[in-house]
Amino acid sequence: MAACTRSTDDAPLDDDDIVLIPEEVMQQARLAMQEAEVHEVIGLTNRSPKLTLTANRQSLKALSCQADEIEPYFSVSCLGPTGSGKSFFITKLLTALGYTGTVPYSIDFNETDVGDITLSVTCNISCYLAGSKLLFDVEGTDGTLPLMQRILMGLGSRWRLSDEERRLQQERRDAVAEFFPAIAFTISNTIIYITREPLKNSSTSQAITAFAASIARSSTSVRPYLVIVHNLCPLNQLRTGKANEEALAKEFLRTHDDSNFLTETFRGVWCMTFPDCNVVDKRKNIDGEVVFDQQLKCLCELLSEQHEENKLVRRRLHCALPGKSLLTILPEIVQQVNEKRPVSIPDILRTNLKNDPDTDCLVLRRTWTVVHSFVAGSLAAEILRGQTLKDALSLCIGISAHYLAWKLKTQEKAGFPDQWVEDQAASLHAKQMDYLTMVFARCQAVSPHGYDNVAKPMACNARLLGHDCHITGEQVIPSRFNWFRRKVTMKLFGGIFDRWEGNFESDPVLKDAGLWGKDIMQQETVAAVRLLRVSTPSSDSSSSLRKNSKHGFHQHNAEHLRDWCQILKITPKVAKQAESKTTIVEDLKFRNHSFCCVCFTLVQSTQIDLHVCSECVSLFDGMGFRSLFPRYWSWQAQFTDGHFQVQLVTAELELQVLSSLLQVSQPHELGKGHDAEKKLPPYSSLEVQHAWRLENCNLWQKFDSGRRHVARDLKILRQKAGEGADMVLSTKIDERTQPLMQEADTAAGGVMLLHGTKPEVVLPIVNNGMNERLASGVAAFGTGSYLCEDAEKMDQYCRPATSSQAQELQKALFAQNGVQNLEGLCFCFVVRATCGKPIYTRGLTRDEGAMHDCETGEAIFLNRQRRELAQVPGSDAARPIYHHSLVVNTGKALKRFREMVVYHDTRVYAEYLIAYKRI
Structure with missing residues (x-):
């Protein structure tokens, strides 16, 4: 068997390659692999350029179905270097914990004729549920290609590897060392580190310290227990019994942890020794298997003690997990480890609490998030302190008081005594302060x-x-x-x-907020309720009295809002913008309708998703408040980064407008055109399946700035030339899009147009907007954003989404609204375009640069780069005004439909995304 010792780095493979692993062992491994698949919860997937972690959601779901929800899980991870006997140890531990299912596959090479070798058997991370304990089997480090992986790769019993196989083996080693310790550290209450090296050896301590250092860099707010197991320990080195093991742990830390790094990283460190089960010392009457079982019993008792202690710690830290939570959030943990972000279960729980509070805390979360973002942004600081924190918190508490006042009215409790109202205000304030401290402090x-x-x-x-x-x-x-x-x-x-x-x-301001914040909450709530009491309909109340009382409530809220904004040094425009983001959602139990974000009255309006009532709009306008963003935007606080959200369109008026834009007047033209997909089955109409409104604050501000610039240009041109409405563009769909247009669009020659695109381009436009710089330099009419007014023209640039493309789009577009099937659907954008003063053409000349009109010879572009249109005749040379858009009418270049091209991304805003079906 000398041939067994040959290195895997030998010469290239030949036909007489040595067979090292017996065939009966391989057959058992193949059967075991099929049973092990149901336990694998985290694996490595080859995604170029390297391996990444993937959560097995099917296995996690199966484990959740078996879960006992009486108490939270206690998770234990077993890991260590390859060859330490980890799989065998886990099998014995599971049996001792009362587990009766399929156990990890292990090989006892002593029962074969090949001797003892270092070979990885199981791969990835598998999970076994034993009562309320989750036991994770983590693939060993510094190992060979695991036996299970060899079977998948078709290597069979062959030991030697080709150069490519050795490269894959090294990639896997690196990925296991990078990802698996961090995952184990994050999800574990106890880590069992298994090694066959003596604990006194420096190599053992260095390996454990390196392991601890790597996980301490990748995870925060986590302190599991560490149990170091010396497996296959010689009988003369055994240290059994609680006193001996405690002494061994102290000796290990005293020798190898002089900087207290392990002591600070882990909640506690314990050392244990386990003998080889096959060793018997008849002279000393020591049976290795008996001692092994005794030590297993001690380990189970230790885990139970740690479990009980952990329950107390979780209660103290306010992060006790529901029964199935760990299995539920494991995919999120995997994603964060892939992105190399510091992760921990408490942080994820805090995020879930922040994103899914009850309805009362939802008000505070939204107001606080908005106010904090504006104040912190102006101060260039993430954390508010001192008086600034107090001012911001005062605004949030005041808005919450107005919310409570209207809530009491809807529950017909506004007529209750002031003392009772004050008690309700104090209760809400205490609840919100607990939430604020828990989530934001x-x-x-x-x-x-x-x-x-x-x-x-x-x-x-x-x-x-x-x-x-x-x-x-x-x-x-x-x-x-x-x-x-x-x-x-x-x-x-x-x-x-x-x-x-x-x-x-805690910050001293938050400590004192229970007193001064309570006073604000009570005073504002009582004042608002008193105004609402007289506005409650009654038989002896005149309509004018009710109207005046309601106006008083509006005025009270609006004036207090301005007072708070002056304290915070927020401009009226920013204050209005902030207040519009604090819309209370429609899922409140006491109401299922939209209502005003200022006075909390029901919004009775035919306008789309209006969340500021007309009376409050008038008040704000009179006080100098102006809305920076469209008032029909939802502002439902689902922003991924604080400035952007994709909102599924459900309003009937919006859907009617968007559906009308896809009406086809010439069905025979569908599927035709130079860019159309070839060999399409016949279809005669386009049907809207889903629509989304893209609410991106940053892109909208850029667009609004560009729109105002074009409006100033048009004003100058009209003053000079005396031109009227014929200066701007009109389209076939102007009448249909009228409900979506704004006064600012009219002043700048704005229109709504269509832009068809391929599925792979949808998300880049959704996230970053339209970018003319990405257009091809050889495009027919230069590098711009190409738009049209006809659905037939738009459709020729679209392609149905494939299965993989649909999955990616579903994940991004339906994150908050459930999964829908987008496979086979096409996508287009409804674009708000500022066309200003257009220049018209029927085609370009074929000369070098293609800069001139083919019929008149008039210059269309400023230069050969074709990124800017020609100057408007009559505009000043010192302040030149260039044409704002190009309209290509049907003629020499375009035979069927005209199109419009805009050359600045500040003049286009992709506001709606439509998923449609060809019928």
């Missing part, structure tokens, strides 16, 4: 340690939810570490998130 503690890479004092800035100890907000190099770790190891691999003991330290 940050720890103010300052680190007592020094750091080589940071000169200023480091604050904790951690959230309350999951705050176990203080932790730095960025990676640091602690000065207390030895020279080698500071100057060599951490310079090479990066710093760590340093921890130090201490309780959460």
Whole structure:
């Protein structure tokens, strides 16, 4: 068997390759692999240019169905280097925990004729459910291609690898070392690190320290227990019994953890020794299997103790998991690890709490998010402190008070005594402050340690939810570490998130908010309720009295809003913008209709998704408030980055307008054109299936700025030439799009047009808008955004979405509204275009540059780059005005339909996305 020791780096493969793994073992492995698939929860997928993590949602769903929801899970991860006997150890541990299902496959090579070799058997991360304990089997590090992976690759029992197979093996080693320890650290309450090396060896301590350093860099707000298991331990080195194991752990830490790194990273460190089950010492009357089982029993007792302690910690940290939560959020953890973001279960729970609060806290979340973003943006600071924090919080509390007043009226409780109203206000304030502290507050503690890479004092800035100890907000190099770790190891691999003991330290303003905030909430609620009491309809109340009382409530809210904005030094325009974002959603239990975001009265309007009633609009206009964005935007606080959302269109008026734009007047022209898809089955109409409104604050502000610039140009041209309405463009669909148009569009020659595109281009436009710089340099009419007014023309540029494209679009467009099938649908945009003063042509000359009209010879473009249109005749040379758009009428170049081209992205805004079906 000497041939078995040959390196995998030998000469290229030949026909007489050595068979190392017995065929009966391979057959057992193939059968075991089929059973193991149901337990694999996280795997590695080859996505160019490297392997990435993937969550197996089917297995997670199956595990959730088996879950016992009486108490939260206690998760245990077993990991370690390949060859440590991890699979066999996990099998024995599962049996000891009472698990009766399929166990991990392991090979006892001592029962074969090939001897003991280092071979990875199981792959990826598998999960086994034993009672309330989740046991994760994590693929070993520094191993060969796992046996299961060899079977999938068709290598069979062959041991030697080709050059390509060795490359794949190394890629897998790197991915396992990069991802799996971080995942295990994040999802575990206890980590069992299994090694066959003696714990006194420096190689063992270095491996464990490297493992701890890598996971400490990748995860925050997590402190699992660490149990180090010396597996296959010689009988003369066994340390059994609780006292001996405690002494062994102290000895290990004293020898190998002089900087207290392991002690600070983990909640507790414990060391245990397990013998080889096949070894028997008759002289000392020691049976390895008996001792192994005894140690397993001790380990199970230790896990139970840690489980009970963990329950207490979770209650103290306000992050107890519901029964199935870990399995539910595991895909999100996998995604964050893939993106190399520091992750932890408490942070994800905080995000879920933030994104899915109850209806009362929803008001506070939205007002706080908006006010915080404006104030922090003006101060260039993420965290508000001191008086600024107090002012911002005052505004949020005041708006919440108005919300409570109207809520009491809808529940017919506005007539209750003032004392009762004050009690309700105090209760809501206490509830909202708990929520605000839990979700938004940050720890103010300052680190007592020094750091080589940071000169200023480091604050904790951690959230309350999951705050176990203080932790730095960025990676640091602690000065207390030895020279080698500071100057060599951490310079090479990066710093760590340093921890130090201490309780959460809240901002003094938040500590006092229970007093002064309560006063604001009570005073504002009572004042608003008093105004609402007289506006309640009654038989002896005149309509004028009710109307005046309602107006008083409007005026009260509007004036207080301005007072708070002056405190915060927010301009009226920004204040109106902020207030429009605080719309209370329609899922409140006491109402299922839209209502005004200022006075909280029902919105009785035929306008689209109007969330500010006409009376409040008049008040705001009179006070100098102006809406920067379209008033029919929803502002439902589903912004992915605070400035952007994709809103599914459900309003009947909008859907009618969008459907009318896809009406076909010439069905025989569908599927024709130079750019049309070939060999299409016949169809005669286009039917809207879904529509989305793109509410992007940043892109809209750019568009609005460009629109105002064009409006100024038109004003100058009209003053000089005396031209009227014939200066601007009119289209076939102007009448149909009239409900969507704005006064600013009319002043700038704005129209609504169509833009057909391929599925792979949809999301880039959704996220970044239309960009004329991405157009081809050889496009027929230069580098611009090409638009049209005819659905037949638009359709020729569209392609049906494939299965993979549909899945990507479904994930992005239906994140908040459930999954829909988009496969086979085509996509187009309804674009708000500022065409201003257009220049018209029927085609271009064929000379070099193609810059002139083919009939008149008039210059169409400013230069050969064809990125800017020619100057408008009569405009000043010192302040030239260039044509704002190009209209290509039917003629020499276009035989069927005309099209419009706009050369500046600030003059187009893709406002609607339509998914339609060819019928």
